[in-house]
Amino acid sequence: MTAPALRAPGAPNPPDSPDAAVPAPPSRLRRELRAVHALIHRDLLRLSTQRTHTALMLIQPVLYLFVLGGGLAALIPHTTLGVGYQTYLFPGMLMMTVQTPAIMVGIRLITDRQSGYLRELLMAPVYRSTLLLGSCAGGTTVAAVQGAVLLALAGAVGLPYDPLLLALLLAGMILASFTITALSLALAVTLRRPEVFHMLLGLVMMPLLFLSGGFFPIENLPGWAHTLAAANPLAYGVDLLRRSIALRVPDQAAAAGLEWFGRQPPLFLEAGVLLTTGAMALLWAAHRFNRPE
Amino acid sequence: MQPHAGDDAPAQATLLTAALTSPHTTTGSAPESAYAISTRGLVKSYPGPDGTSIHAVRGLDLDVLQGETFAFLGPNGAGKSTTIALLCALARPTAGQATVAGADVLSQPDQVRRQVGMLFQHSALDTDLTAEQNLHIHARLYGMSRRHVRRRVTETLEAVALADRRRSPVRTLSGGMRRRLELARGLLHEPRILFLDEPTTGLDPHARAQVWEHLRTLRDRQGTTLFVTTHYLEEAENCGRLAIIDGGRLAAQGTPFALKAAIGDDRVTLRTGDDPAAHQVVRRTAPPGTITTLDTGGISLRVPNGSSWIPRLCAALEAHGIPVQAASATPPTLDDVFFHHTGRSIHTARTHPTPATIQPTRTTATTEGAL
Numbered sequence: 001m002t003a004p005a006l007r008a009p010g011a012p013n014p015p016d017s018p019d020a021a022v023p024a025p026p027s028r029l030r031r032e033l034r035a036v037h038a039l040i041h042r043d044l045l046r047l048s049t050q051r052t053h054t055a056l057m058l059i060q061p062v063l064y065l066f067v068l069g070g071g072l073a074a075l076i077p078h079t080t081l082g083v084g085y086q087t088y089l090f091p092g093m094l095m096m097t098v099q100t101p102a103i104m105v106g107i108r109l110i111t112d113r114q115s116g117y118l119r120e121l122l123m124a125p126v127y128r129s130t131l132l133l134g135s136c137a138g139g140t141t142v143a144a145v146q147g148a149v150l151l152a153l154a155g156a157v158g159l160p161y162d163p164l165l166l167a168l169l170l171a172g173m174i175l176a177s178f179t180i181t182a183l184s185l186a187l188a189v190t191l192r193r194p195e196v197f198h199m200l201l202g203l204v205m206m207p208l209l210f211l212s213g214g215f216f217p218i219e220n221l222p223g224w225a226h227t228l229a230a231a232n233p234l235a236y237g238v239d240l241l242r243r244s245i246a247l248r249v250p251d252q253a254a255a256a257g258l259e260w261f262g263r264q265p266p267l268f269l270e271a272g273v274l275l276t277t278g279a280m281a282l283l284w285a286a287h288r289f290n291r292p293e
Numbered sequence: 294m295q296p297h298a299g300d301d302a303p304a305q306a307t308l309l310t311a312a313l314t315s316p317h318t319t320t321g322s323a324p325e326s327a328y329a330i331s332t333r334g335l336v337k338s339y340p341g342p343d344g345t346s347i348h349a350v351r352g353l354d355l356d357v358l359q360g361e362t363f364a365f366l367g368p369n370g371a372g373k374s375t376t377i378a379l380l381c382a383l384a385r386p387t388a389g390q391a392t393v394a395g396a397d398v399l400s401q402p403d404q405v406r407r408q409v410g411m412l413f414q415h416s417a418l419d420t421d422l423t424a425e426q427n428l429h430i431h432a433r434l435y436g437m438s439r440r441h442v443r444r445r446v447t448e449t450l451e452a453v454a455l456a457d458r459r460r461s462p463v464r465t466l467s468g469g470m471r472r473r474l475e476l477a478r479g480l481l482h483e484p485r486i487l488f489l490d491e492p493t494t495g496l497d498p499h500a501r502a503q504v505w506e507h508l509r510t511l512r513d514r515q516g517t518t519l520f521v522t523t524h525y526l527e528e529a530e531n532c533g534r535l536a537i538i539d540g541g542r543l544a545a546q547g548t549p550f551a552l553k554a555a556i557g558d559d560r561v562t563l564r565t566g567d568d569p570a571a572h573q574v575v576r577r578t579a580p581p582g583t584i585t586t587l588d589t590g591g592i593s594l595r596v597p598n599g600s601s602w603i604p605r606l607c608a609a610l611e612a613h614g615i616p617v618q619a620a621s622a623t624p625p626t627l628d629d630v631f632f633h634h635t636g637r638s639i640h641t642a643r644t645h646p647t648p649a650t651i652q653p654t655r656t657t658a659t660t661e662g663a664l
Contacts, residue, residue, distance in 0.1 A: 031436030038433030118418035
């Protein structure tokens with residue numbers, strides 16, 4: 001109500017008569033959809049109330065893009081990357097932007113469990129999987145919204161505001177957000193303590209980012225790093241965005257990123273890998289989450 | 294509220310007896326049973342350390358009537374919250390069965406949850422969101438349409454007198470306000486049964502009274518069944534019926550009036566100039582078999598019709614030259630009922646979880662129980 005723009009098209013308003021004291025009970029599917037929508041709504045409301053927090057989360061990639069990117073741009077010749085360093089860095093920074101809110105979803109599941117809010121959610125007469133799906137959808141939406149904000153900087157790194165390019169980049173970010181959110185949730189239902197979650201993140205986040213191809217091409221790294229990168233969901237996300245740019249703006253095509261046995265996998269296969277990984281993680285998380293106490 | 298409870302006592306007691314003598318008549322899944330909640334042999338065990346199991350609830354038989362206010366009284370760790378989790382279909386019972394609002398908790402958990410509201414002991418609200426937003430999200434989780442949500446949010450906020458704070462972020466609300474907001478949240482989907490786990494713990498007396506006022510209005514207007522766990526005796530006193538739970542087992546259930554009447558004897562307390570000597574006199578004067586105790590609070594004994602004993606005891610003490618400073622006869626309290634069934638005071642159990650650390654005044658009480 002306070003955020004009319006946030007209404008999802010997926011949950012249509014049933015035509016209640018205004019005088020009806022109690023509307024007819026909605027169908028099972030509709031109730032489950034409303035529960036999913038409720039959780040997306042919660043995430044978007046939080047996003048709109050925590051403006052400072054959101055702004056701070058956006059500052060980091062912007063700093064990387066302009067301070068690190070600007071500083072290194074002069075040192076790294078165009079020829080090694082095929083593009084200017086800032087342009088090269090852009091997909092990586094988009095991924096960094098969506099990755100933070102996506103990972104937050106898992107942390108929130110744990111804190112909600114500790115604060116007791118999760119129990120309130122579990123009291124709702126819906127499947128537990130629905131609640132997990134709602135959290136995942138909420139996280140993905142929030143991540144995509146933040147990614148879309150950063151997308152506005154495309155012009156500053158020399159990319160055109162081509163609607164199809166922006167749509168492709170947004171689609172790539174949504175897909176990657178979904179996968180990261182699902183992985184984060186899978187981790188959250190396994191680890192019950194937030195400290196362990198934070199420790200694990202601190203341990204793997206840096207290698208994941210560096211092996212994503214967001215900061216520098218993976219091809220210059222030794223063979224084992226290639227293997228690790230091939231198992232890194234962030235690498236697929238970055239590669240997806242980079243190749244979307246190459247598709248629409250061929251003169252800004254950067255050096256090849258991810259490789260399977262020395263060959264670049266087809267674009268749709270990369271997207272498929274991300275989607276499958278996300279779906280599997282979500283299914284597994286739902287399976288764990290469904291266990292009755 | 295208390296006289297009302299007393300009036301209902303005979304009828305409810307009859308129903309209860311009927312239920313206890315023929316337990317199988319109520320376990321059917323008839324949707325319009327006289328019972329809002331009915332359990333038989335409910336057990337919940339958790340795996341403990343070293344392969345042992347912790348029994349939180351051990352074979353509970355409960356019957357709660359439609360529209361009644363039922364108190365679940367017990368010290369911390371007695372199994373109150375576990376029982377509520379079982380009745381709300383949040384946890385699965387290890388054994389036994391429970392029917393809540395006409396639905397079986399094991400086979401129809403969703404139906405149970407649609408009909409019950411819940412106020413957890415440590416409830417949680419999203420503190421970054423406003424009162425209204427919290428309710429809105431919760432109502433949508435229950436599958437209500439937007440129009441219905443808007444109406445119910447307004448109604449429930451008005452019902453708990455928070456309509457003027459609807460746009461305030463929850464973090465700016467006081468403890469009592471938050472509790473009332475949680476109450477509103479529990480009522481959004483118009484539950485037939487409302488579970489309240491220690492609803493007033495941590496609230497000041499004023500806020501406690503307010504919460505109870507809202508609960509009474511709710512019961513009177515909507516006929517909602519209230520299932521309240523508490524360790525406040527005065528709150529249990531205000532309920533139509535109560536059950537005493539201790540160590541996962543039901544120690545007693547009935548109306549406060551009936552439970553106190555079952556103990557019967559009044560507590561007579563005397564303070565004299567020489568308590569130890571007076572104790573001897575009182576023991577000789579009182580009817581044989583009467584338990585008399587001596588502690589720092591004076592001499593106390595349990596006798597039927599206590600006030601009529603005061604003149605006799607005083608006369609006997611005067612005859613021995615012992616001056617009587619004070620004498621009182623009090624009818625049994627719920628604490629006495631609790632003590633009678635569990636062997637300790639609820640206050641003792643609350644502040645001192647292990648019997649080894651019982652206060653001196655209660656040491657005599659324990660010997661009384663042992664006798």
